[in-house]
Amino acid sequence: MQMPIINDIPTFNLKVVLRxxxxxxxxxxxxxxxxxxPEPERTAGKHRLYSQRDIxxxxxxxxxxxxxxxxxxxVDLWRSLExxxxxxxxxxxxxxxxxxxxxxxxxxxxxxxxxxxQSWIDTCLVFDEAQAEAILSHAFALYPAEVVCTEVLQKGxxxxxxxxxxxTTSVQQEHFATALATRKLNTLISxxxxxxxxxxxxxxxxxxxxxxxxxxxxxxxxxxxxxxxxYLGANxxxxxxQKTITNVQASLLVLPAQQLHTAATLSELASSLYHKIxxxxxGRIFNLLPDIRSRIPGYFIGSNLSHIGPTLEHLITQxxxxxxxxxxxxxxxxxxxxxxxxxAAIEAHIWDKLGSNGIARQHLVIANEHLTQDIEAALxxxxxxxxxxxxxxxxxxxxxxxxxxxxxxxxxxAYHNAVLQILGQHNQIIATWFEQALSTVN
Numbered sequence: 213m214q215m216p217i218i219n220d221i222p223t224f225n226l227k228v229v230l231r232x233x234x235x236x237x238x239x240x241x242x243x244x245x246x247x248x249x250p251e252p253e254r255t256a257g258k259h260r261l262y263s264q265r266d267i268x269x270x271x272x273x274x275x276x277x278x279x280x281x282x283x284x285x286x287v288d289l290w291r292s293l294e295x296x297x298x299x300x301x302x303x304x305x306x307x308x309x310x311x312x313x314x315x316x317x318x319x320x321x322x323x324x325x326x327x328x329x330q331s332w333i334d335t336c337l338v339f340d341e342a343q344a345e346a347i348l349s350h351a352f353a354l355y356p357a358e359v360v361c362t363e364v365l366q367k368g369x370x371x372x373x374x375x376x377x378x379x380t381t382s383v384q385q386e387h388f389a390t391a392l393a394t395r396k397l398n399t400l401i402s403x404x405x406x407x408x409x410x411x412x413x414x415x416x417x418x419x420x421x422x423x424x425x426x427x428x429x430x431x432x433x434x435x436x437x438x439x440x441x442x443y444l445g446a447n448x449x450x451x452x453x454q455k456t457i458t459n460v461q462a463s464l465l466v467l468p469a470q471q472l473h474t475a476a477t478l479s480e481l482a483s484s485l486y487h488k489i490x491x492x493x494x495g496r497i498f499n500l501l502p503d504i505r506s507r508i509p510g511y512f513i514g515s516n517l518s519h520i521g522p523t524l525e526h527l528i529t530q531x532x533x534x535x536x537x538x539x540x541x542x543x544x545x546x547x548x549x550x551x552x553x554x555x556a557a558i559e560a561h562i563w564d565k566l567g568s569n570g571i572a573r574q575h576l577v578i579a580n581e582h583l584t585q586d587i588e589a590a591l592x593x594x595x596x597x598x599x600x601x602x603x604x605x606x607x608x609x610x611x612x613x614x615x616x617x618x619x620x621x622x623x624x625x626a627y628h629n630a631v632l633q634i635l636g637q638h639n640q641i642i643a644t645w646f647e648q649a650l651s652t653v654n
Contacts, residue, residue, distance in 0.1 A: 222253035222261035229262050233270045240270065247287045248405065249273070268301050276353075289353045295403035325355070325363040333368050336389035337381060344392055357400060357436070361429055362518045365393040369425060370496075390425065397428040401443075404435035411463035411528050416444035416453060418467050418481050420585075421474035426495055429517055430466055430524075437521050439528075450481050457489055464528050465489050466513070470496040472598060475504050476589035479537075482509045486534055490527055494520075507593045509537045540594030543641065548591035550638040555584060561630035566622060579623050587642060596645045624650055 230237060243249055250266040269290070276286035293300045328351050335343040351360045372389045375381040415431050417424055424446050431443045442460050444453070457465065465485065469478045475497045482491045491510030498505055499515045511534070513523050540548070551558075559580055566576060590598045628646035631639050 220263045220265040222263050224262045224264075224267065226260050226262070229267055229270065232267050233274065235270055235274065243270075243273070243283065243287075247284070249287055249290065265301075272300060285353055285356070288357055289349070291403045292349070292352055292357075292400065295399045325359070328354075329364045329368050329371075332364055333372060333389070336368070336372065336392060337385050339385075339388055341392065348396060358433055358518055361397065361400070361432065362516075365396065366425065366429060366517065369393050394425060394428060397425070397432055401428070401432050401435060404432065405438065407435065407440040408438040409440065411439070412460050413439055413441045413464045413466060413524065413528070414444065414453075414457060414460060414462045415441055415466045415468075416448040417446045418469055418474050418478040419449060420447055420477050421469050421471070422446045423470045426468040426470070426517065427466075430468065430520060433517070433521050434524060437525070439525075450484055453481065454485065454488075457485070462489060464524065465491050466524065467491065467493045467510070468495040469493065469498070472497055472501070472504075473585040473589040475508070476592035479508050479592060482534070483537070491534055492524060492527055501598055503595065504593055504598065506538045507540075507595075509534045511535065538594070540592070544591055544594045547635075547638050547641050548588070550635055551588060551591060551642070554634045555588075557634050558627070558630045559584070561634060562623070562626045565626040565629065575619060576623070579620070580627075583627060591641070596641050599645060599649070621650070 224232075226237065226240075229235070229240065240250075244251070250262060250269050252260040252262045252266060255261060273283065273286045273290065276289065277283060290300050328347065332344055332347045332351075335347060348360065348364070351364055355363075369386075369390050372381055372386050376383060376386045413434055415427050415434075417427050427443065427445070431441045434441050442456070442462065444456065453465075456462075467478050467482065469475045475495075478493055482493070485491060486509050492513045493508055493510050494513040494515070494517070498508075498512060505512045511527055513520055562580060563576070586599055587596075590596045624646065628643065628650065631642045631646065635642065
């Protein structure tokens with residue numbers, strides 16, 4: 213049943229509110245000062261005036277405390293529901309379990325985060341949006357927003373993504389879960405309080421990086437700490453980013469990257485901005501391959517995003533220049549230039565060798581795209597053996613698309629031959645890696 217609209221016209225003084233709710237005057241003043249709830253109007257004489265909705269809000273928050281929530285978590289839940297255009301005072305909104313056609317998974321106050329995360333994953337895999345949202349609402353009531361975002365959402369979509377590479381979940385399931393998690397972050401960002409710091413932060417994904425979840429999570433965490441954040445999204449071109457830094461007059465640039473080839477674009481981007489702005493970076497690939505960190509002219513923000521707030525605040529307020537990097541050798545730089553010039557010729561050579569070998573065209577396209585961009589990235593970063601982990605990734609990816617290992621071996625042999633033929637005297641770095649890689653998959 214639709215609940216009647218509660219009057220939000222400022223009418224009642226503090227004495228009426230205290231009588232109607234039983235709250236102590238010091239408590240309500242502390243709530244207003246710390247959490248911005250309620251938000252009474254002021255008379256010309258600076259006396260507070262509350263609406264009937266303010267009174268019902270106070271009762272609602274007190275009821276959540278009676279159920280075991282801290283006031284900060286109760287406020288977070290209220291703001292989360294409002295940000296989703298759902299009235300917290302409606303029983304049909306708060307009692308999510310009763311509105312769901314299926315029984316809701318209930319969690320105790322001490323529920324383990326891995327239990328909540330697995331329940332959320334399970335509901336995403338069966339495309340049950342209502343149940344997934346309900347689980348998150350309960351999680352946000354039990355834990356701080358940053359904890360839920362990192363331990364449930366971030367780890368949850370990472371687990372689903374890994375399952376897709378292994379062929380146990382579909383791309384549709386992965387996209388569904390990612391869309392839900394991204395929408396939740398956008399909702400929380402929209403509900404963040406107004407910034408009270410002056411220095412601005414730009415958060416952007418480097419060129420060719422399309423995974424935006426980490427960038428959104430960083431944006432949320434810093435906005436909740438009162439910092440003005442300009443979020444630019446995925447695949448930001450170098451030239452556009454340079455203009456934005458100037459226009460915004462930002463004090464810090466944060467660049468998350470998840471893949472080897474986007475770590476390389478990040479490195480080139482950071483090098484072009486080395487003297488213009490402090491740069492922070494992080495992401496999956498820097499946790500998998502820590503040696504890459506010495507190739508990035510910026511500050512590594514750590515492997516755990518839950519600690520990012522104090523780290524970035526320190527970078528904003530300190531004045532040290534970006535760290536020096538270990539440049540690629542002259543041999544690597546020469547090989548990189550030659551490889552970039554001859555990528556099209558290498559691809560054509562591979563097509564000539566494998567076009568009639570029974571390997572499906574879509575498999576060749578996928579394999580060539582990923583290996584080429586990763587070879588180029590390893591050359592940019594000055595270490596061809598960074599490809600060690602990526603060959604396993606490509607193998608899993610192609611297996612997910614139905615390409616047997618023998619097909620991968622044929623492809624690697626064809627690519628190796630193309631490198632020898634096309635690059636001539638500049639083939640040594642890449643050819644040596646191929647010889648070792650082929651010895652492990654044959």
